[in-house]
Amino acid sequence: MATSKSFHRLVFYQVSLIIILTGCDVFQPVTQNTYTERFALPGTIEVADGLYMDYSEINNLDWKEYLYWLDRIHGKESTQYKSALPDTNVWLQQDDSCWSVFTKLFFWNPAFNYSPVVGISQQQAMAYAQWRSDRVFENLLYRLNHLNLKISQDSNNYFSIAKYYNGEIDYLTTEERLDFYPEYTLPSSEQFQMALRYSDSVKERYSENTRSCEIPGSRLAQLPSTIGCPADEPENIENYARAFTSIPECAEKMPKALFHLHDNVREWLLDENTAAGGDWTHSTTTSDSVIFQTEPNAATGFRNVCVWRSVSVAP
Numbered sequence: 001m002a003t004s005k006s007f008h009r010l011v012f013y014q015v016s017l018i019i020i021l022t023g024c025d026v027f028q029p030v031t032q033n034t035y036t037e038r039f040a041l042p043g044t045i046e047v048a049d050g051l052y053m054d055y056s057e058i059n060n061l062d063w064k065e066y067l068y069w070l071d072r073i074h075g076k077e078s079t080q081y082k083s084a085l086p087d088t089n090v091w092l093q094q095d096d097s098c099w100s101v102f103t104k105l106f107f108w109n110p111a112f113n114y115s116p117v118v119g120i121s122q123q124q125a126m127a128y129a130q131w132r133s134d135r136v137f138e139n140l141l142y143r144l145n146h147l148n149l150k151i152s153q154d155s156n157n158y159f160s161i162a163k164y165y166n167g168e169i170d171y172l173t174t175e176e177r178l179d180f181y182p183e184y185t186l187p188s189s190e191q192f193q194m195a196l197r198y199s200d201s202v203k204e205r206y207s208e209n210t211r212s213c214e215i216p217g218s219r220l221a222q223l224p225s226t227i228g229c230p231a232d233e234p235e236n237i238e239n240y241a242r243a244f245t246s247i248p249e250c251a252e253k254m255p256k257a258l259f260h261l262h263d264n265v266r267e268w269l270l271d272e273n274t275a276a277g278g279d280w281t282h283s284t285t286t287s288d289s290v291i292f293q294t295e296p297n298a299a300t301g302f303r304n305v306c307v308w309r310s311v312s313v314a315p
Contacts, residue, residue, distance in 0.1 A: 220280035
C-alpha cells in the first residue's frame, strides 16, 4: 500500500537527468502517436477534458528542488537563484508574534517540506511554471531517447522548450520534433472555478469521516493558542507541520481528489494581481471568490494547471 507521500512530486537528480515521480503509472512506455495521451503529467489530475491540475499546492520541497536546479545551473550568486528565493519575512506581517519564528523555520526546516510554499510572488510562481514545463518535457524527451544523457548542462546550454523548437539544442539524438509539449501555468479564474466544481463533486463520493481528515484552514489561525508558542519548540514543530501539510493523511483513499482549494492557502491565478480560494487566516465559506492582490504573504501559495500545446502555437 502506498503511503500519502507517494502522492507527492518528488524530484531526484542523477547526472543531468531529472526524474519526476508521482505514482506507479508515471512514464509508461510511449510511442510517437500516443505520447500525449499516455504520458502522465507529474503531480496532476485531469479535472476537465484536456485540463490537468495539481492535486495539492506546490510545497516547500517542490520549491527547494527548483532552487537546487537554479543553483546547479546558474549558481547561488546568480540573479536567477536570488530572485527565486521566497520572502520569509511575510510571517512578520501576522498580528500574533508567535508566527515570527516562521521566518527561519517554515521554509528551511525539513519538517515543513510538505507544507505549501508561501512568500512567493505571482511573478515567481509564473517563472516556476515555465521551469516546470521545461523539465517535464525534457524528461519526456529523455524517455524517448531524443536527448543525449552524457551532456552536462550549464547556464549556456540548459534545456528549454523554446530552445528545442528554435533548433538551439545541440545534444539531440534525432532531427524529429514532437508535435506537442506540456504547458504548466497558473490557473485562470474560470479554470479555478472549474476545479472547485470538480473537487466538490469528487469529494461527495467519499465518506464524511474520510473527508474530515483535512484540517479546516480557519483552524490554523488558532494554532498558537491550541498547540503552543513559540512554534520552534521541538514538541510543537511536528504539530505545526502536520497542520500545514498540503497532503491530508487520508489522501491515498481519495485518488481522484483535489485538496485544499477551500482552505490552507489562497492561490495565485493567471490574471494579473489576482488570487482565489480560502486560506488559513479566513473563513472558508467564500473560498471561490477572486481578490485583487499585489504582494506575497504568509497565506498565499499556488498550484499549476497543465495542458498539451501544439507546436503550431509558439512556446
